[in-house]
Amino acid sequence: MRATTREPRTLVPGDTVAIVSPASWPEDSVPGWIAQQVESWGLRAVIAPHALDHRGYLAGTDAARVADLNTVVRDPAIRAVIASTGGCGSFRIVPEVDVDALRADPKVLIGYSDITALHCVWDAAGVPTLHGAIAGAHADHVRRLLMEGAQTIVDADADALSAELTTAGRAEGALFGGNLEMLARSVGVVDLDLEARIFLLEVNRAAGLGMVDRALTQLRHSGALDGVVGVALGSIDQFAGYEDRGWTVLDTLGDHLDALGVPVLGGLPIGHIQDLDTVPLGTHAVLDVDHARLTVAAPSGT
Structure with a gap:
């Protein structure tokens, strides 16, 4: 880890x-x-x-x-x-x-x-x-x-599109992730290892559902997501109302996230939205799905 x-x-x-x-x-x-x-x-x-x-x-x-x-x-x-x-x-x-x-x-x-x-x-x-x-x-x-070395607390928005993928449970580990496409492209170039970590994921609609599917498939098959303990799911709102042959982004993401078998907290106001929350990456975090809250430790010390 x-x-x-x-x-x-x-x-x-x-x-x-x-x-x-x-x-x-x-x-x-x-x-x-x-x-x-x-x-x-x-x-x-x-x-x-x-x-x-x-x-x-x-x-x-x-x-x-x-x-x-x-x-x-x-x-x-x-x-x-x-x-x-x-x-x-x-x-x-x-x-x-x-x-x-x-x-x-x-x-x-x-x-x-x-x-x-x-x-x-x-x-x-x-x-x-x-x-x-x-x-x-x-x-x-x-x-x-x-x-000030402040702690970050992000409460999920139950009305956000990604909130529909929320499951149950609790996870602890260092938070890391970001934009889905960029993470997938980094495989083989940067040592991307999410073992024992909480996977932060946000998706903007740069392409259709096939891009989302390919990127998540690459991350899973490369082993980058092996050992992930939880998923903090940010904005997917750019896909609202979009369908491809009967499927929505919820179907595509759900297929892959279900396969990970870990707690998922959706509805986090992180990513390509107005007034996005800023969160540290690489520091200890608690993903409390049952209370719809992500808590992340400060990125710096004295």
Whole structure:
């Protein structure tokens, strides 16, 4: 079982946070807005040189994006890293991330969606991350995660589509996961091992049900899900009202999750939704299905 072994320290006023674009380019105003938010917390923000580069749908060349990321990973003054957006492209730079520097000086990465590929790199290095964003109604919770070592409590929404897949029971273990497609694509590239862990899963409708089926099949047949103790199921709301020859996303997911034979808590407001909850990855969690609650330990220490 992999667990967090290199815990970043809690941030204090005056610490520096870097804003990078390891995948697609954000709207021009986004890095500046993130910087303003971070600075309102008493932190200092720096925007990486290539954060607004454009190369097709990518934020510049692979070399430029990984150079930005490695520069902040190697800089002892940088205490956390925020991805400006997801989109596409972070998977391309996975092999070039300076994992040795990350292990030597662990710092939290914040992002979701395509950034799941980099969460896998951080996890393989034993460093926790934050799955989510600093925008929306829960922005202050991100501040508390970074600066106060706060615990995260996420209550399930019984009206969300994924809540229909909720079972019963309770599970404990380190939480890890993220976007389904990115997790499946990481098989064979990153050491993805979820034994004795709670599997966090969110699915956006990038394609039809076949994509969901193929991705989950790959994760199961590769052995990546062997020994999973529970499933924390986030948003699948983009599939609401969608059918393929009589099946819905609930049928496709249910087929695979039932085969795991572990407690499943759906309805968690995590993933591609407005006002998503941000949760630590790589830290101890309790999945209390009977009380519809996920509790996750802080990503950093003193």
